[in-house]
Amino acid sequence: MSCHDCPSKCQAKSGKSSRIWDFLGIKQRQPLKRAETQGVIALVGMPNVGKSVLFNALTGKYVAVSNYSGTTVEIAEGIMAWEESPLAVIDTPGMYSFLPISEEEKVARDLLLNQAINLVVHVVDGKNLGRMLPLTFQLIEAGFPVLLAINMIDEAEQQGMKVNSQHLQMELGIPVVVMSATTGRGIKQLKARIGEYVNQSTCLSPTY
Numbered sequence: 001m002s003c004h005d006c007p008s009k010c011q012a013k014s015g016k017s018s019r020i021w022d023f024l025g026i027k028q029r030q031p032l033k034r035a036e037t038q039g040v041i042a043l044v045g046m047p048n049v050g051k052s053v054l055f056n057a058l059t060g061k062y063v064a065v066s067n068y069s070g071t072t073v074e075i076a077e078g079i080m081a082w083e084e085s086p087l088a089v090i091d092t093p094g095m096y097s098f099l100p101i102s103e104e105e106k107v108a109r110d111l112l113l114n115q116a117i118n119l120v121v122h123v124v125d126g127k128n129l130g131r132m133l134p135l136t137f138q139l140i141e142a143g144f145p146v147l148l149a150i151n152m153i154d155e156a157e158q159q160g161m162k163v164n165s166q167h168l169q170m171e172l173g174i175p176v177v178v179m180s181a182t183t184g185r186g187i188k189q190l191k192a193r194i195g196e197y198v199n200q201s202t203c204l205s206p207t208y
């Protein structure tokens, strides 16, 4: 079923997304191989924003680490327990933009392009939202269903910053969760939003 026929309310915008795939020369993605899980979530974001701490908080001990094909870059994949159907979670290397410079960034981008992903969780540092949101726009523009996880809210608040997640959610048109991976604040809410999102999304990948 193409996204045009899909009844779900996911953010895959078929018209817009084809541009970036054309630009990158990507024609087709690999089918989802994790049949035993209900969906696949990728944690994406700039280096040092807390993706791996969040990955550990979501997945616990069910983790496999392997080198991304043909590279020395390690990718961790784990399982997040969710109701009766577990979800696969991938921890991607840090990336600044969808146009990669480093090998890590290239791996992160290729991972997104070569796997069917149900939901991209864009993890950002709440102290540096202005610097991080351009990647959120790129991911939305590429047609991925995106959830914005504003991490390090503990440090942001210590610096006197306030984040209006409701306002951001309305402006961006995607779910926004404020959280701290190290203190555990917001993790329960994040899991619930991920579960909600994956349950309602039947549209697995951007269109071409």
Ligand SMILES: Nc1nc2c(ncn2[C@@H]2O[C@H](COP(=O)(O)OP(=O)(O)OP(=O)(O)O)[C@@H](O)[C@H]2O)c(=O)[nH]1
Binding pocket: 045, 046, 047, 048, 049, 050, 051, 052, 053, 054, 092, 093, 094, 095, 151, 152, 153, 154, 155, 179, 180, 181, 182, 183
């Ligand atoms: N205060 C605070 N520190 C955090 C939080 N989340 C992560 N950190 C810290 O931020 C640092 C980077 O965390 P990582 O999880 O390694 O970051 P990453 O995004 O995986 O980094 P790369 O793998 O290099 O892309 C660590 O020292 C964490 O302890 C948070 O919510 N609050």
Ligand SMILES: [Mg+2]
Binding pocket: 051, 052, 053, 091, 093
């Ligand atoms: Mg990491």
